[in-house]
Amino acid sequence: MRRARGLIVGCAGAGKTTLLRQLQRTQTSHCPCSTETTIGLEIHEDLFEVKDDTLVDFNSKNENTEDGSQDKQIISMTDFAGQVAYYACHQIYLSRRAFYLVVMDLSKGLNEVVHTQDTDRHNPKGSLFHGWAYKDYFLFWLRSIKTYCDDGNKQETTNSPVILIASHHDCLKCLPEEHTLKGLISKTRYYEVECPKEKRLDEHQAEMIENVRKCIVRTARNLSHWGEKIPIIWTIFEHFVKDMKEKTMKILSRNELQRKKEFKSLDEFQISDMLRYFKEIGLIIYFAEDGLQENIIIDVQWFVDAFKNIITDPTHAEPFCERVKEWDIFMKTGRISDQTLVKIWGKNSSYVTQKDIIIPYMEKLGILAIVRTEEATRKKIGATKTRTVYYIPSINKTDFTNKCRKITENVNKTPVLAFSFKTYIPHFFFFRLVALCFSRWEPLRDDLLFKNVAFYKDKGGDQNIAIAVNRTSIQLQVFTPDDTIQLKNDKTKQIRLNIEEMIEDITTTFHHQVLYEVGYPCKNINITDEDENCFLRERNVAELITNKRICPNYVPPSEHEKHDIDRDELLYYWYTGPLVQKIVMETMC
Numbered sequence: 001m002r003r004a005r006g007l008i009v010g011c012a013g014a015g016k017t018t019l020l021r022q023l024q025r026t027q028t029s030h031c032p033c034s035t036e037t038t039i040g041l042e043i044h045e046d047l048f049e050v051k052d053d054t055l056v057d058f059n060s061k062n063e064n065t066e067d068g069s070q071d072k073q074i075i076s077m078t079d080f081a082g083q084v085a086y087y088a089c090h091q092i093y094l095s096r097r098a099f100y101l102v103v104m105d106l107s108k109g110l111n112e113v114v115h116t117q118d119t120d121r122h123n124p125k126g127s128l129f130h131g132w133a134y135k136d137y138f139l140f141w142l143r144s145i146k147t148y149c150d151d152g153n154k155q156e157t158t159n160s161p162v163i164l165i166a167s168h169h170d171c172l173k174c175l176p177e178e179h180t181l182k183g184l185i186s187k188t189r190y191y192e193v194e195c196p197k198e199k200r201l202d203e204h205q206a207e208m209i210e211n212v213r214k215c216i217v218r219t220a221r222n223l224s225h226w227g228e229k230i231p232i233i234w235t236i237f238e239h240f241v242k243d244m245k246e247k248t249m250k251i252l253s254r255n256e257l258q259r260k261k262e263f264k265s266l267d268e269f270q271i272s273d274m275l276r277y278f279k280e281i282g283l284i285i286y287f288a289e290d291g292l293q294e295n296i297i298i299d300v301q302w303f304v305d306a307f308k309n310i311i312t313d314p315t316h317a318e319p320f321c322e323r324v325k326e327w328d329i330f331m332k333t334g335r336i337s338d339q340t341l342v343k344i345w346g347k348n349s350s351y352v353t354q355k356d357i358i359i360p361y362m363e364k365l366g367i368l369a370i371v372r373t374e375e376a377t378r379k380k381i382g383a384t385k386t387r388t389v390y391y392i393p394s395i396n397k398t399d400f401t402n403k404c405r406k407i408t409e410n411v412n413k414t415p416v417l418a419f420s421f422k423t424y425i426p427h428f429f430f431f432r433l434v435a436l437c438f439s440r441w442e443p444l445r446d447d448l449l450f451k452n453v454a455f456y457k458d459k460g461g462d463q464n465i466a467i468a469v470n471r472t473s474i475q476l477q478v479f480t481p482d483d484t485i486q487l488k489n490d491k492t493k494q495i496r497l498n499i500e501e502m503i504e505d506i507t508t509t510f511h512h513q514v515l516y517e518v519g520y521p522c523k524n525i526n527i528t529d530e531d532e533n534c535f536l537r538e539r540n541v542a543e544l545i546t547n548k549r550i551c552p553n554y555v556p557p558s559e560h561e562k563h564d565i566d567r568d569e570l571l572y573y574w575y576t577g578p579l580v581q582k583i584v585m586e587t588m589c
Contacts, residue, residue, distance in 0.1 A: 001230045002050075002073040004220035005282045007093055009080045009141050010103035011114055011134065015167035019103060019193065020079055022201065022209050023048075023216075026057050041080045041090065041308075043282075043301045045242075048075040050220070055213040075220055076282070084129040088311055088367060088394035088431060089304055094148035097280045099161040099219045101212075102141050102185075106166045110135040126332075126397030128427055128451055128469075140425055142184050147424045147514055161223065163189045163215055189215055225281070234274050236262050241283060241298045250299045250350055251357055257296065287364055295357050306351045306358055307367050309344055310336070311395060333449070334396035335371075338388040359390075366432025366506070368392045371443065391438065391449065393431040400450040400468075400528055407448065407455070408466070408527065412487040413479035414573040415524070417496060418531050419503060420473045420517045429506055429514075430469035436502045437467060453528050463491045467499070468528040473535070474503070477527045478573075492573045520570050522551045523563065541570055542577060 008016045024047070049058035050073035058074060078093050108114075111133050132140075145162060162185045193208045201209065220226060240262065244252060257263055258271065266274070275286045275296060285297040297303045330336045345351040351358060362368045371389045421429065434454045441456035444464055448455040453468035462485050468475040476499055478492045500518075507514040519538045521531040534553060544552075547568045 001228055001235070002071075002226055003076075003281055004074075004223055004226060005076045005078060005093070005095070005098045006101060006216060006220070007078045007080060007098050008101045008103060009090075009144075011105065011137050012081070014103045014105040015165075015193075016101075016103045017079055019101070019165060019167070019212075020044075020077060023055070023213060024057055041078055041093065041304055043093075043304070044077045044079070046074050047077045048216075049073060050075065050217050053214075053217060055217050073220075075216065078282070084127055087129075088392075088428065089307055090144075091148070091365060091428060092285060092300065092304065093282055094144060095280055095282060096148065096161075097223065097225050098282070099163065099216070099223060100141075100145050101163045101165055101216075102138070102145075103165045103167055104134070104138060108134050110138070126399075126451070143425045146184060161219065163191070163212070163219060165212065166190070166192045167194065189219065191215070230277065231274075233263065233266065234277065237274060238278065238283065241278070245299050250297070250302050251354055252296045252298050254294050254296060285361065287361070289364075291360055292364060297357075297361065302350070303358065303361070306345070307362060309351075310341065311367070311392060331395065332397055334392045334394070335446070335449075336390050336392065338390070341390060363435065366393070366428070366435045369435035369438035371438060373446070391435070393434045393449075393454070394428075396449060396451045398450045400453050404448070404450070405526060407444075408477070408479050410483050411479045411481065412483055412485065414477055414487065414492050415570050416521050416527060416531070417476040417574050418473040418519055418521060418535060419476075420519060420531075420535055421514070422472065422517070424514055424516075426469055426472065426474050429503070430467070430474050432506050433474060433499070433502055434467060436505070437465075440498060440502075441465060458491065458495070463488070463495065465495055466527045470528060470530050470532075472530075472532045475527055475531070487573070489573050493576055496574055497576070520574075522553050522565050536565070538575065541565070541567055542575060 008020055010016050046058050048055050050056075055075070058072075080090055080093075113131060113133055114137060129137075142162070164185050191208055191212050193212060194205055240260070241252075254271070258266070263271065272288050275284065276288065278284050279286045282300065283298075285300055285303060287293065326337065326340050330340065342352055342355075345355075359368070359370070363370065368390045371391050372386055373389055419426075430452075434449075437454065437456055441458060443449060444455035444457045452470070453466060456465040456467070457463070458465065462480060464479050464481060466475075466477045466479065468477075476496065478487065478495055480487055503516070507516065517535075517537055519536050520541060521529075522534045522536045525531060525534070536552065540552060544567045547566065549564060549567070551563050551565045
């Protein structure tokens, strides 16, 4: 099988869609890349073919037999929207079985704030991305690619999947070396490309585009799965899926697949293996676990559009704003009722009829969480009915203000426990974790869900839980409703184990587990405060011999003040290791 998928990423207005259009040799009015601003993401299956070491447009109409493209070298492309509102849905396609074109507009300074330069198309106002400079987004994309492509090999490789495209190179500025993540980009895959929108390419511009085409061919062929041998019946499945999509089928049940005469020879394991492969190359969406394994989403663009209409950029929201009264509240808080969701999708749409299948997939991906609240009915005093409300963490733009911080004042609380992701962006891990927490705990209050922190309560109601995110860490803190209630270390440790179980689930859904370190801020910081410069690894704290010793982070001379850390308090509330547990219990008794 010689198949590859290229993903084009970068800030809004960087020239991603224009580049994709120019890579095509045949420009027609039916060109799938005719839009100038991508909304959400646009999937272009079987867009190119490699012929005689050259990238050409693929014409599927010339394929007359079911296996006509079996031996062909086919490349599909996915154009990612640059607006931050859509970033939560990008995870569906970020994969080790792909290569990436990272497009940067280097006419802008790396330290310039993006939304001040492009107010029309890039609007992160109020989100976690507000105030980010071009270099922050560049690092974000490289770290996102590393997250989803990392195979655990710590050595640099020459088969990096990233092609760096610098658009608007007339004002090109040097790219700082410190912004290069090891093993991801190379000078041999760096191109300065100018793609004018309204005129034909001149000779130099056409030459640069041709160089990019050649690099795409080389990069695709260097992917580990290129030329991988697969069973012939898998190629039949590939054509079967494409045929079903042409017939407007969106979802295929696994039972229905097994009943098809072409696949009756496959056992359960063989079908699972086949579905896993085609999920990884981006043809389908499928999760082999309870509650999801019975349905296969075969029209990925349709699924993406389902929540593209929900997680939408404000500049494209006018049709919904007009008919949805709760729109402004939703765009501020991320909370949306089932009735409003139906209005957005349209009562008779395929999304509504397939809602019971779509919603669990969105939950799995951390797109949304289901929150059920009780409200009194008007017809009968005291009567209640259940109203389904969804919470979409990535939409929430509510700030965690100093006034809100009072909830953790005059209470008993643990020190902050930090899960530090040094080379990865923790934001989307945080969104998925927040969504997962709803399956275990209730929200503390409806108004205590913020863009960077969420509050929950355990079943007994005497231990409250705060989950937060900053630039490098996901943070956990447990506190009581007031200072008259004792903070119980057996409960804090159990909460930690629950959170670790969920983070483990989130970070092992990739090809190689995303690594992180567990530790504590060495100072008594507030939840959501940055802890990057005061982080202590837990194992180092556990190795300390005596309590109340000078913080190991202090190395004189230093601009930081010398201070002590309370080792016993940190370990008493959080640590689960048997040896240190014994030391702590002896100390506390």
